[in-house]
Structure formats: C-alpha cells, structure tokens
Amino acid sequence: DVKVTQSSRYLVKRTGEKVFLECVQDMDHENMFWYRQDPGLGLRLIYFSYDVKMKEKGDIPEGYSVSREKKERFSLILESASTSQTSMYLCATKGGAGNTIYFGEGSWLTVV
Amino acid sequence: GESVGLHLPTLSVQEGDNSIINCAYSNSASDYFIWYKQESGKGPQFIIDIRSNMDKRQGQRVTVLLNKTVKHLSLQIAATQPGDSAVYFCAENQAGTALIFGKGTTLSVSS
Numbered sequence: 001d002v003k004v005t006q007s008s009r010y011l012v013k014r015t016g017e018k019v020f021l022e023c024v025q026d027m028d029h030e031n032m033f034w035y036r037q038d039p040g041l042g043l044r045l046i047y048f049s050y051d052v053k054m055k056e057k058g059d060i061p062e063g064y065s066v067s068r069e070k071k072e073r074f075s076l077i078l079e080s081a082s083t084s085q086t087s088m089y090l091c092a093t094k095g096g097a098g099n100t101i102y103f104g105e106g107s108w109l110t111v112v
Numbered sequence: 113g114e115s116v117g118l119h120l121p122t123l124s125v126q127e128g129d130n131s132i133i134n135c136a137y138s139n140s141a142s143d144y145f146i147w148y149k150q151e152s153g154k155g156p157q158f159i160i161d162i163r164s165n166m167d168k169r170q171g172q173r174v175t176v177l178l179n180k181t182v183k184h185l186s187l188q189i190a191a192t193q194p195g196d197s198a199v200y201f202c203a204e205n206q207a208g209t210a211l212i213f214g215k216g217t218t219l220s221v222s223s
Binding site: 004033035040041042045048090092094099100101102103104105106 | 144146148153154155156157158161201203205210211213214215216
C-alpha cells in the first residue's frame with residue numbers, strides 16, 4: 001500500500017516562528033509536492049521536487065522554502081510564520097506505473 | 113491562465129440515486145486526469161483516473177467519462193451511499209508537471 005506520512009497533523013505556532021513540516025514516503029517516488037488547501041481556493045501548489053536536492057517553485061512559493069536531502073523525505077519550511085499561512089498543508093508524491101499522485105493526511109497549521 | 117474547474121460547488125442526492133459530478137478543463141495538452149475524494153479532516157484519496165487516449169473508464173461503482181472535444185470530464189457514482197459524502201476534486205496533469213486541481217464539489221447524500 002502507498003504510504004505518505006505527514007508527521008505533524010496539528011500545529012499551533014506564533015507569528016515569526018520557524019516552522020518545519022515533514023513528509024515521508026515509502027514508495028521510492030522521485031516526485032514530491034507540497035500544496036496548501038484553503039476554503040474557496042482549492043489546492044494550490046507551493047513547491048515540488050523531481051529528485052534529491054532539486055526543487056521547483058509552484059504557484060505560491062512566497063514565504064516558504066523546501067528541503068529534499070533524501071529521496072523519501074520532503075520538508076516544507078516557513079522561515080517566519082505569519083497568520084496568512086494558517087492553512088491545511090498537503091504533501092503528495094507521484095510515481096508508479098500510472099504516474100498517479102498520492103496524498104498524505106494533511107497538516108493543519110494555525111499561526112497566532 | 114489555464115485551469116480546471118467544476119460546474120457545481122455542491123450536489124445533494126438521495127441514497128441509492130446515481131450521482132454525476134462534472135468538471136471542465138481548458139488545457140488541451142493535458143494527457144491524464146484524476147478524480148479524488150476528500151473526506152472531512154483527511155487528505156485527498158485517489159478514486160479513478162483516465163488517460164487522454166480513452167473516453168471511459170470504470171471502477172467499482174464509479175465511472176469516469178472524458179470528452180476531449182468539449183474538454184469535459186465527469187465522475188458517475190452508482191447507487192450513492194452516505195459514505196460517499198465528501199468533496200470531490202478533478203485534476204489534470206501534463207507530462208512533467210504537477211497536478212492542477214479544480215475547486216471541488218461537495219456531495220451530500222441523504223438517507
């Protein structure tokens with residue numbers, strides 16, 4: 001079975017804090033993605049990675065960075081959290097015979 | 113810009129009815145389409161996919177139809193059950209890029 005694990009399901013952080021969201025996959029997929037999901041706006045792509053140490057900006061990268069040191073792990077970093085970054089964050093991987101994208105369960109971040 | 117959209121934000125049906133959720137896309141270069149189901153508090157779950165060289169694909173109680181002429185995608189759920197209540201997203205993919213998602217349709221199934 002496909003497994004995409006987001007270790008932190010619910011976080012509350014203060015404005016200005018540095019935040020790490022971790023995502024681990026066990027399918028040996030090369031492609032990994034970070035989306036945020038907000039009511040009325042749907043899923044928006046923040047960053048994605050095609051391979052270790054490679055990253056590409058998505059549609060809304062401002063205020064975020066990412067790290068892909070190992071194939072199975074893709075981290076989203078908020079250098080200085082702001083209240084506008086309160087959202088649900090979804091990690092996904094892409095691969096397999098059908099090149100399907102699989103999602104983790106999501107991380108709910110509240111910035112106060 | 114190009115985007116994927118759904119025709120209706122909400123759809124209410126009775127248990128046992130067939131449900132049809134529609135989606136329009138604008139990028140003719142997209143070659144792969146996916147339907148996802150998202151239940152409250154959870155991540156999107158893959159339901160069914162279809163490639164651009166197909167018109168129809170069937171799964172268990174679900175069918176996806178692709179009309180490339182009018183750039184339209186639909187998800188049909190047979191004998192809808194209360195457990196089918198969720199938000200349904202269509203997504204399009206071009207080779208080498210990330211998925212583009214529609215805004216989602218909320219399906220409500222009443223007993």
